[in-house]
Amino acid sequence: MILQKEITLKPRNRGFHLITYEILQQLPELKKISKGTAHVFIQHTSASLTVNENADPTVRSDMEKFFNRAVPESDMKYYDHTLEGADDMTSHIKASILGSSITVPVTDGVFNLGTWQGIYLCEHRNQGGARRIVVTVYGE
Amino acid sequence: MILQKEITLKPRNRGFHLITYEILQQLPELKKISKGTAHVFIQHTSASLTVNENADPTVRSDMEKFFNRAVPESDMKYYDHTLEGADDMTSHIKASILGSSITVPVTDGVFNLGTWQGIYLCEHRNQGGARRIVVTVYGE
């Protein structure tokens, strides 16, 4: 069984955001999968997806702090791709470090994540807008 | 054909560790797959998985050195998520940089890796304990 769905996420501020439930709400068919995987892909190059801690919101704000210092906007002077401002090239870099897709196991009709895991949208732009993702679930 | 298995890895020290054979030992059914993929997912947010060099142990120790300098524990003063100590937030960050899962091709009953490739467990905590992974193999 293959299920594929395009989902538009609601717009979010720059930063790291838990989106596990927003995805699950769009996937009622997941209940039919006893074992398989879900591939979640973001169709943008200035936002990314990752799996991390689902409980303490300071993990998300500390992630934003870390990546802003590791990929500083003050480096804009070294870059040529700067047409859209200081958060343009840095967003592309962060997107490749974190990745444009994640794959998680599906077991007994749910994402088989660890107790403390959730799916993050990593919004790297100041004004990213609504982001489009494509979810592909395989399983039986 | 879909095969899904939860595996508990033996506890390892902080650092980068080759686990290709520990996974393969738990997957005798892999021999039945002539072409497909294996998805390996770690159910934790302070350890990660990656594919890298399988021969020289200094690659693994140099990786540990690099990530300790790139994501330094002395940054703890900038973070809010520090309840579990200096290796808490840094482990979450490293986990997202490296990723919580890998997917490798399966061909003629084995992981179809390059000659010099192996699967690493990246243990970011000082006391990570036994880590749980979920392996999902598709193929025919």
Place this chain on the structure above:
Amino acid sequence: MILQKEITLKPRNRGFHLITYEILQQLPELKKISKGTAHVFIQHTSASLTVNENADPTVRSDMEKFFNRAVPESDMKYYDHTLEGADDMTSHIKASILGSSITVPVTDGVFNLGTWQGIYLCEHRNQGGARRIVVTVYGE
């Protein structure tokens, strides 16, 4: 339906390179897949794959600049794995940060990427040579 193919990419200079079309040219069978995914895996530990911007070549050169500063060859003095020169250990590190595989959705016979997305080969070695990838497509 499962399709698996080994492809040898033409050799490229150190840097980030768009390879979407080189892969597509080798996958005429993709047209038969109405929904599924394509997993692209590189069988090397000193080059990597990522998805990023497909239009402006300065994104690729700025990525190369960023990673050379984030993983500097002057750090060679800290490393033990240096037999093949200053670009040896740094290439392994970059490969794990960026990742050895990507998975993209396939819809109506094509890679279902965003308008501005393409697949990059990230060549981290000065003399990487021809790189081997394994593509596995699932779908119906």
